Amino acid sequence: xxxxxTLKSTVGLHASxxxxxxxxxxxxxxxxxxxxxxxxxxxxSILGLMSLAIPKGKNVRIVATGSHAEEAINDxxxxxxx
Numbered sequence: 001x002x003x004x005x006t007l008k009s010t011v012g013l014h015a016s017x018x019x020x021x022x023x024x025x026x027x028x029x030x031x032x033x034x035x036x037x038x039x040x041x042x043x044x045s046i047l048g049l050m051s052l053a054i055p056k057g058k059n060v061r062i063v064a065t066g067s068h069a070e071e072a073i074n075d076x077x078x079x080x081x082x
Contacts, residue, residue, distance in 0.1 A: 001069040003062050005080050013054040017079070022046045024075050030066030032076070043076065 009017055025032050025043035032043045036058065041048030043062070054060060060080070062073050 001064050001073055003073045003077055005060055005062065005077050007054055007056060007058050007060060008081050010056055012056045012058075013049065013052060015050065017082075018046055018049045020079050021049060021076055024079055025072065027075075028064075028066070028068045028072035030064045030069050030072045032062065032064040032066075032069075032072055035061040035063060 007013060022044060033040050034043050034049065034052070036052050036054055039052055041052060043049065062076055062080075064070075064073050066072075
């Protein structure tokens with residue numbers, strides 16, 4: 001399952017937002033990745049997520065596989081849209 005989202009945070013992908021995303025992703029027994037431009041990172045990896053340095057207003061794609069993929073994507077999408 002995939003979902004495209006626009007990063008709404010006024011300061012882009014910052015540390016506290018990244019922590020919330022990783023914590024949410026880690027709750028689910030799914031394989032979940034974030035695609036940004038030509039980079040792909042595991043959403044359960046704080047270092048991978050922070051390495052992207054995504055600015056406000058950029059589009060990202062969440063890709064998840066597993067029995068709770070839709071629930072995981074919706075949970076993380078709600079965090080990214082804040």
